[in-house]
Amino acid sequence: MSSRTDSAEVDLVVIGLGYVGLPLVREASRAGLRTVGLDLSERVVNGLSSGVSHVDDVSDDDVAAMLAAGFTATTDPAVLGRAAAIVICVPTPLSTEGGPDLTAVTAAGTMVASHLVRGTLVVLESTTYPGTTEEVLRPLLEKSGLTAGLDFNLAFSPERIDPGNPTYGVANTPKVVGGMTPDCTEAAAAFYGRFVHTVVRARGTHEAEMAKLLENTYRHVNIALVNEMAVFCQELGIDLWDSIALAATKPFGFQAFYPGPGVGGHCIPIDPNYLSYKVRTLGYPFRFVELAQEVNARMPSYVAQRAQDLLNGAGRSLNGSRVVLLGVTYKADIADQRESPARPLARKLLRKGARLAYHDPMVSDWMVDDEPVERITDLDEALSTADLAILVTDHRVYTPEVLTNERVALLLDTRGVLPRAAAGAAPATSGEPRGQLKLRPGIEVL
Numbered sequence: 001m002s003s004r005t006d007s008a009e010v011d012l013v014v015i016g017l018g019y020v021g022l023p024l025v026r027e028a029s030r031a032g033l034r035t036v037g038l039d040l041s042e043r044v045v046n047g048l049s050s051g052v053s054h055v056d057d058v059s060d061d062d063v064a065a066m067l068a069a070g071f072t073a074t075t076d077p078a079v080l081g082r083a084a085a086i087v088i089c090v091p092t093p094l095s096t097e098g099g100p101d102l103t104a105v106t107a108a109g110t111m112v113a114s115h116l117v118r119g120t121l122v123v124l125e126s127t128t129y130p131g132t133t134e135e136v137l138r139p140l141l142e143k144s145g146l147t148a149g150l151d152f153n154l155a156f157s158p159e160r161i162d163p164g165n166p167t168y169g170v171a172n173t174p175k176v177v178g179g180m181t182p183d184c185t186e187a188a189a190a191f192y193g194r195f196v197h198t199v200v201r202a203r204g205t206h207e208a209e210m211a212k213l214l215e216n217t218y219r220h221v222n223i224a225l226v227n228e229m230a231v232f233c234q235e236l237g238i239d240l241w242d243s244i245a246l247a248a249t250k251p252f253g254f255q256a257f258y259p260g261p262g263v264g265g266h267c268i269p270i271d272p273n274y275l276s277y278k279v280r281t282l283g284y285p286f287r288f289v290e291l292a293q294e295v296n297a298r299m300p301s302y303v304a305q306r307a308q309d310l311l312n313g314a315g316r317s318l319n320g321s322r323v324v325l326l327g328v329t330y331k332a333d334i335a336d337q338r339e340s341p342a343r344p345l346a347r348k349l350l351r352k353g354a355r356l357a358y359h360d361p362m363v364s365d366w367m368v369d370d371e372p373v374e375r376i377t378d379l380d381e382a383l384s385t386a387d388l389a390i391l392v393t394d395h396r397v398y399t400p401e402v403l404t405n406e407r408v409a410l411l412l413d414t415r416g417v418l419p420r421a422a423a424g425a426a427p428a429t430s431g432e433p434r435g436q437l438k439l440r441p442g443i444e445v446l
Contacts, residue, residue: 008084008120010034012191015108017044017073019266019336020125020159021089022055027170029066031195037073038080048073056163056334080115085191087123088112088137089159094270099277100128102136109140116144121153121187123177127212127271129278132156133205134180148180155179155188156205158212163265164334174198178208216271217289222257223268224292227299230259230446234306241419241445259446261392261414262299262341264330269296269339300341303390303414303446304348310410310444311388319353324376324386327393328360335362342392343368357382361397383408391415404443414446 011033014021021037028035039045047054049072053063080086090104105126112122122141124133133156138148148154157177162168175196179185189199202208226244233240240259248256263269272289279286308318328342329335337343342358346368350356357374358366359382366373376382379397383389384407391398394415403411403418413419418439439445 009082010036010079012085013038013079013083014087014089016089019055019163020161022058023161023170024087024089025071026058026062026066027195029069029071033194035071036079038077040075042075045073045075056336077111077115080112081117083120085121086112087125089125092126092128094273100274105137106140109137113141113144116141116146116152118146118151121191123155123157123188125157125159129274130206130209132209149184153184153187155184156208157188158208163336164331171195172197174200176200176202176208176211178202178205180205213271213275216267217275220268220272221288221292223263224295226257226259228295231302241416258416261303261345263296264340266338300345301348303345307388307390307412310412314410316387321354321387322385323349323354323356324382324389325358326389326391326398327395328358328366329362329393332394333396361395391417409442411443416445419445
């Protein structure tokens with residue numbers, strides 16, 4: 001089947017201009033592709049058209065450069081009929097049954113089918129369970145009267161966006177592509193090869209879909225492992241952070257994962273459930289994923305209990321104490337709050353009677369169960385007025401010097417900022433003594 005690359009008016013239309021779609025558009029525009037972004041939100045489209053970004057990793061200057069390169073944003077699906085390639089980057093949240101909610105994917109597929117032209121490449125990037133591309137999206141697209149693999153190319157390529165990562169982006173992160181047929185795979189590889197340095201071909205769509213879930217399940221399970229270890233190491237009086245630093249000196253067979261107040265973002269707390277959902281359709285549970293979910297989901301409760309114990313040790317009650325959360329996003333130095341453990345932690349603290357406030361340079365207002373939480377904009381004030389400060393997100397402003405200042409009455413560091421700073425005092429393999437963590441009373445690490 002011939003490609004439409006030379007004859008189409010538009011090289012690429014990206015459906016969904018969020019944390020996945022917009023960085024993809026930016027990289028394609030940088031490479032000189034004629035690119036259009038299609039989104040249902042008029043607010044998003046109008047903002048981008050006026051040069052304003054709504055995504056952390058894409059700046060207003062990036063959007064200006066994209067517009068100068070010919071990028072346009074629209075809510076009109078008619079543009080799909082003029083595209084050589086269409087990439088679907090819509091959300092796939094969890095449904096009430098625990099599997100992926102494919103409402104946005106099916107809506108996008110139906111919309112594409114209404115405008116699909118022979119020779120077009122259609123790629124799904126939205127994370128989902130293995131089989132979605134061929135079992136759900138393909139029948140919708142073929143309602144156009146065209147046949148996948150014969151009249152148009154169909155492929156899956158898992159998104160690998162890591163918000164806030166200063167080193168790896170769309171262009172220099174290897175891109176996995178799996179087509180419905182070998183020709184579909186080659187068409188997708190040729191397309192992504194125009195703006196991604198390395199393209200990795202999968203055997204098919206199912207393998208590419210599974211690769212994404214494997215990547216995030218691996219992280220999910222290993223984070224759950226260290227989270228559970230953090231709980232019993234506290235009881236045993238063992239410094240788990242030091243143990244992790246020691247294990248990380250091994251040059252093979254070990255990768256460091258760190259405990260925390262829970263897991264956030266779309267990938268780790270959500271994506272492995274898609275695989276668990278698919279496995280349950282075979283008649284048995286995916287025990288590793290379900291256990292990891294259980295362990296990680298209970299971490300906010302554990303942090304709340306540690307907070308209560310820390311206050312009790314100082315002769316205070318959590319009920320009535322002023323507790324300030326430092327950082328409420330799911331990851332350092334970004335504004336993304338998706339699945340942040342700060343919210344379930346806040347619920348636990350409020351139910352125990354805490355007077356709650358937060359400090360976060362990335363978040364101007366924050367709600368818990370539809371109720372606004374007091375924001376303190378001045379970090380010194382946040383620390384000096386708190387009966388207890390809990391470091392939830394390790395934004396760069398929360399340095400060891402800030403956290404250990406005498407104005408901090410009580411502090412619970414759930415992100416290991418203090419032990420990791422101590423461990424980095426000397427190179428891990430230098431043979432010299434590493435920095436020793438010495439905390440004054442009232443400062444604890446998860």
